[in-house]
Amino acid sequence: MEHVSNRLSAYLDGQLPSDLRAQVETHLAECPDCSRELTALRQTSAVLQQLPLTAPSPVLLERLHASIESAVRRPVIAMERFIGLLSGIAACLALVGCLLLMQPHVTAPIVSTASVISSVPAAPAVWERDAVQLADESLDNTPETAMGQWMIASLSAHNAVAIPGGKSQ
Numbered sequence: 152m153e154h155v156s157n158r159l160s161a162y163l164d165g166q167l168p169s170d171l172r173a174q175v176e177t178h179l180a181e182c183p184d185c186s187r188e189l190t191a192l193r194q195t196s197a198v199l200q201q202l203p204l205t206a207p208s209p210v211l212l213e214r215l216h217a218s219i220e221s222a223v224r225r226p227v228i229a230m231e232r233f234i235g236l237l238s239g240i241a242a243c244l245a246l247v248g249c250l251l252l253m254q255p256h257v258t259a260p261i262v263s264t265a266s267v268i269s270s271v272p273a274a275p276a277v278w279e280r281d282a283v284q285l286a287d288e289s290l291d292n293t294p295e296t297a298m299g300q301w302m303i304a305s306l307s308a309h310n311a312v313a314i315p316g317g318k319s320q
């Protein structure tokens with residue numbers, strides 16, 4: 152006959168149907184191993200039921216909070232180290248970039264770009280000049296400009312009021 156250790160917990164809790172319960176009891180009468188296991192299970196259950204369900208002590212709560220805080224802080228420290236490493240890598244890359252720029256074959260494209268820029272006519276076309284002038288004139292009439300002028304005026308007025316008070320002290 153098979154051992155009944157997988158049914159002992161249900162047997163102890165009274166959850167087995169009567170036929171299975173009879174089988175377990177028959178086996179327990181013949182098998183010292185399963186009897187010992189049932190005794191151990193019964194004792195464990197009794198100990199667990201006697202444990203007081205009280206609130207954790209202040210010392211225990213303090214330790215619990217400390218352990219939670221240290222667990223939360225640890226990834227932050229790791230992230231700070233990671234960012235420090237990244238900035239170190241960025242500094243190395245910047246240094247390498249400077250060294251590359253100082254080399255002649257890299258500065259050559261920059262010179263060619265400058266020559267392209269210098270080939271653009273210095274004087275703007277007529278339509279460009281008109282467009283810039285239109286933009287300048289329309290700028291004075293925008294609500295943003297009016298608001299800015301109002302703020303400057305009110306600030307100046309405030310300062311004008313504040314200065315005599317400052318002098319009197």
Ligand SMILES: [Zn+2]
Binds near residue numbers: 153155156182
């Ligand atoms: Zn057994």
